Amino acid sequence: MNSSASKPWLRLLDLAPVALFAVMLVVFGAMSDRFLTTGNIVQVLVQASSTAVVAVGMTFVLLTAGVDLSVGAVMFLGAGLAGKMALAGQPLPLCLAVMLAVGIAAGAVNALLVTRLRLVPFIATLAMLHIGRGTGRWVTQTRAMNLPEPFLLLGSARWLGVPLPIWMAGTVVAVAHLVLTRTPFGRQLHALGNDAEAARKAGLPTGRLLAAAYIICGACAGLGGILALTQLGAVSPKFGELYEFDAITASVLGGTSLFGGRGKVFPGTVLGAVMLKCIFNGLVIARADPYLYPVITGAVIFAAVLLDSLRDGIAKKLARRRIIPAG
Amino acid sequence: MIASTEDRGTTAEPSDAVRFDGIVKGFTGVPVLKGVSFGVAAGKVVGLVGENGAGKSTLMNLLGGNLRPDAGTIRRDGRPYTPQGPDDARAAGIAFVHQELNLFPNLSIAENLFLRDFPRGPGRLPWIDRGALRAKSEALLLQVGLDRDPATPVERLPAGERQLVEIAKALGADARVILFDEPTTSLSSVERERLFALVAKLRDRGIAMVYISHALGDVLRLCDDVVVLRDGEVVGAGAATSFDHDRLVSLMVGRQLTQLYPERLPRTHDVAPGAPVRGPVLEVSGVSQPGIVRDISFQLVAGEVLGISGLMGAGRSELARILFGLDPHGTGEIRLDGERLDGPPGERIRRGLAFLTEDRRGEGLCMEASITDNMALATLRSHTRTPARWLDSRAVDLVVGLMRDAVRLSPKAKGADAVRTLSGGNQQKVVLGKWLLAAPKVLVLDEPTRGIDIGAKSEIYQLVHRLADRGAGVIVISSELEEVVGICDRVLVMRHGAITGEFRRGGFDREKMLAAALVAPKP
Numbered sequence: 001m002n003s004s005a006s007k008p009w010l011r012l013l014d015l016a017p018v019a020l021f022a023v024m025l026v027v028f029g030a031m032s033d034r035f036l037t038t039g040n041i042v043q044v045l046v047q048a049s050s051t052a053v054v055a056v057g058m059t060f061v062l063l064t065a066g067v068d069l070s071v072g073a074v075m076f077l078g079a080g081l082a083g084k085m086a087l088a089g090q091p092l093p094l095c096l097a098v099m100l101a102v103g104i105a106a107g108a109v110n111a112l113l114v115t116r117l118r119l120v121p122f123i124a125t126l127a128m129l130h131i132g133r134g135t136g137r138w139v140t141q142t143r144a145m146n147l148p149e150p151f152l153l154l155g156s157a158r159w160l161g162v163p164l165p166i167w168m169a170g171t172v173v174a175v176a177h178l179v180l181t182r183t184p185f186g187r188q189l190h191a192l193g194n195d196a197e198a199a200r201k202a203g204l205p206t207g208r209l210l211a212a213a214y215i216i217c218g219a220c221a222g223l224g225g226i227l228a229l230t231q232l233g234a235v236s237p238k239f240g241e242l243y244e245f246d247a248i249t250a251s252v253l254g255g256t257s258l259f260g261g262r263g264k265v266f267p268g269t270v271l272g273a274v275m276l277k278c279i280f281n282g283l284v285i286a287r288a289d290p291y292l293y294p295v296i297t298g299a300v301i302f303a304a305v306l307l308d309s310l311r312d313g314i315a316k317k318l319a320r321r322r323i324i325p326a327g
Numbered sequence: 328m329i330a331s332t333e334d335r336g337t338t339a340e341p342s343d344a345v346r347f348d349g350i351v352k353g354f355t356g357v358p359v360l361k362g363v364s365f366g367v368a369a370g371k372v373v374g375l376v377g378e379n380g381a382g383k384s385t386l387m388n389l390l391g392g393n394l395r396p397d398a399g400t401i402r403r404d405g406r407p408y409t410p411q412g413p414d415d416a417r418a419a420g421i422a423f424v425h426q427e428l429n430l431f432p433n434l435s436i437a438e439n440l441f442l443r444d445f446p447r448g449p450g451r452l453p454w455i456d457r458g459a460l461r462a463k464s465e466a467l468l469l470q471v472g473l474d475r476d477p478a479t480p481v482e483r484l485p486a487g488e489r490q491l492v493e494i495a496k497a498l499g500a501d502a503r504v505i506l507f508d509e510p511t512t513s514l515s516s517v518e519r520e521r522l523f524a525l526v527a528k529l530r531d532r533g534i535a536m537v538y539i540s541h542a543l544g545d546v547l548r549l550c551d552d553v554v555v556l557r558d559g560e561v562v563g564a565g566a567a568t569s570f571d572h573d574r575l576v577s578l579m580v581g582r583q584l585t586q587l588y589p590e591r592l593p594r595t596h597d598v599a600p601g602a603p604v605r606g607p608v609l610e611v612s613g614v615s616q617p618g619i620v621r622d623i624s625f626q627l628v629a630g631e632v633l634g635i636s637g638l639m640g641a642g643r644s645e646l647a648r649i650l651f652g653l654d655p656h657g658t659g660e661i662r663l664d665g666e667r668l669d670g671p672p673g674e675r676i677r678r679g680l681a682f683l684t685e686d687r688r689g690e691g692l693c694m695e696a697s698i699t700d701n702m703a704l705a706t707l708r709s710h711t712r713t714p715a716r717w718l719d720s721r722a723v724d725l726v727v728g729l730m731r732d733a734v735r736l737s738p739k740a741k742g743a744d745a746v747r748t749l750s751g752g753n754q755q756k757v758v759l760g761k762w763l764l765a766a767p768k769v770l771v772l773d774e775p776t777r778g779i780d781i782g783a784k785s786e787i788y789q790l791v792h793r794l795a796d797r798g799a800g801v802i803v804i805s806s807e808l809e810e811v812v813g814i815c816d817r818v819l820v821m822r823h824g825a826i827t828g829e830f831r832r833g834g835f836d837r838e839k840m841l842a843a844a845l846v847a848p849k850p
Contacts, residue, residue: 190433
């Protein structure tokens with residue numbers, strides 16, 4: 001096997017997210033001098049905050065080689081309930097707490113389906129997607145709700161000159177990064193994602209680890225919903241739609257493997273989320289045809305998944321057993 | 328400290344760290360261990376040798392808690408030891424260093440060493456104490472003589488160093504008994520010497536070790552005692568100095584040939600007298616793939632049963648995958664009926680190649696589909712009716728019905744039954760039937776009787792012969808030497824990806840064949 005030749009490629013593919021990001025900045029920067037202004041950068045970061053938080057949760061699940069398709073629907077259900085309560089005059093903190101609680105509860109149900117009933121994550125969370133969105137529509141009667149002023153104030157508030165959503169997203173990312181890199185739980189999660197059977201044989205509590213990943217993902221969906229709500233100030237029937245795909249794309253763009261066991265919240269997933277919003281923002285600024293947006297986003301997703309599959313292929317080749325002994 | 332089967336009644340010696348007493352274990356009625364007794368004392372290395380299928384793995388699985396014995400007892404330091412799972416083995420201070428290592432390549436050395444119980448930071452916080460983790464890891468790596476930063480990801484380590492990490496892991500878990508299963512297969516000679524030095528050091532520290540290997544020279548050099556298993560029985564045991572290479576080989580193979588195999592006369596010619604002279608049906612010349620197989624050349628004539636023997640991991644299955652186009656090959660050429668054979672597996676099937684994989688459940692059958700559907704799968708094209716190429720299900724039923732009688736599938740099984748419900752032997756008959764319907768020119772059978780009971784085995788052997796008599800070239804890949812000797816006209820032996828011996832029926836010599844498969848003793 002040409003392991004000596006494959007290893008540099010593996011390193012290069014690990015650097016791909018950063019390289020892709022740099023190329024994108026240069027291209028959009030050249031197309032419009034408005035793109036790299038402080039104002040625009042802050043705006044992109046605010047727009048990316050909710051996606052980033054949801055994607056951080058998604059990264060936990062992707063690390064276990066699973067997936068959570070229900071995050072967008074869970075955001076919608078939480079927002080619908082919170083909107084109802086806010087319009088009924090409930091205090092703001094309680095409304096926000098309910099959104100978080102809905103996320104955690106949905107994550108717990110997903111965890112139960114995946115660990116106890118051993119459903120395939122794709123199917124279990126697809127079911128949760130429909131349940132969440134259906135219940136949300138029932139709660140809101142499919143009517144848009146404009147929320148009271150305090151919600152929007154939360155989204156535009158600043159501390160030390162930095163918008164609150166960026167602070168919140170930053171905190172979530174920092175905690176998640178530390179949990180994944182510095183706690184036994186985080187490292188065991190990586191082991192589980194690499195080889196679930198080996199993790200079980202090594203005596204790790206695989207069921208508990210898996211369940212925790214889905215619950216964390218649900219909680220992040222709840223938090224991401226709060227962030228999105230404070231920026232939009234309204235709950236429409238389309239609230240949170242396609243967030244699951246943005247979150248998966250952001251994670252994979254940031255170098256998280258769909259095959260499990262490999263991925264970083266920082267800089268990886270954060271970079272991926274910012275990149276997604278940058279593409280959108282850059283296309284708007286460059287006055288591209290709006291019909292092109294989904295095509296270009298699709299191409300980026302394709303490139304990201306292709307990179308992941310290339311990386312996995314090379315890693316598998318490296319891991320293959322040699323039969324003719326060396327030296 | 329070592330007891331052969333004759334004195335299995337003796338009580339455990341207190342010095343034995345692990346002792347097996349009269350262990351019996353069978354799978355679905357087929358006995359694998361028939362009363363095995365021996366012990367391993369603290370500070371001793373016991374070499375466990377035997378052919379593939381002699382029962383070594385089963386013995387290790389019993390010790391590791393993955394299986395439970397049907398009869399007999401295992402003692403650990405004189406106390407009865409009845410593990411219910413891997414955790415119990417770990418708690419009893421028993422660790423395994425397998426050929427396939429149980430490391431997580433995406434984690435660092437240190438993380439692999441302490442994955443189960445990371446040193447925690449102050450208070451009850453869940454943070455890893457990174458300083459302590461590094462210090463403890465460095466101490467363990469020092470013990471095994473691995474000079475690496477503990478933060479290095481395991482995926483960057485060569486095979487030999489990964490093994491040292493595995494041993495360090497065992498030491499970190501306070502293992503007092505360590506089992507090595509073919510530890511040298513993927514090591515370079517330098518790495519092997521380092522491993523041997525480490526084993527000697529662990530012996531001085533009073534650790535009991537079992538060393539399983541086909542490298543008999545290594546076993547004789549490294550071990551204090553040797554236990555020879557054959558057909559689930561201890562056929563030789565004693566101090567390593569009382570054995571030599573040749574005696575070990577003859578103990579390992581000394582088995583009676585049973586009525587299991589149908590009669591097969593030696594082929595005096597490659598072509599039957601009077602028949603038109605034909606070239607070989609399959610020609611393989613100089614096929615190499617870096618790291619996998621090296622310069623493989625052989626020919627297969629119509630009507631011949633060619634065996635490919637060798638130890639596990641010798642490259643037999645890999646060769647079959649290359650023949651079938653599942654894996655690429657670098658140099659060399661494969662010809663079928665004189666014409667170059669390349670392209671994807673589907674095209675090779677159309678040209679008359681058939682492959683019965685060693686993974687019957689995963690690759691050979693659609694487990695949930697019916698017997699009829701599975702059998703017809705390879706020949707669906709020939710049962711279609713023009714113009715729209717609809718499947719003619721009556722024709723399928725008819726042909727499959729004839730074939731299921733031909734392969735003597737259990738009459739209780741209905742054509743619509745899911746293959747999952749059949750026994751291993753009947754499943755294999757379904758796969759064979761599928762390929763027999765396709766009437767292949769060359770049929771490659773990879774471990775055709777693994778996990779199959781004796782009765783079904785014998786019927787499968789007859790089918791193989793019938794197929795060959797009808798003019799197909801058959802290649803039988805098997806890790807059981809007896810099997811290839813029993814049914815093949817000619818046998819190629821592989822070692823480390825190369826062909827190291829060729830034997831013809833009439834000139835079969837089990838000891839020479841085994842010697843060709845084993846690592847050659849150093850001159």
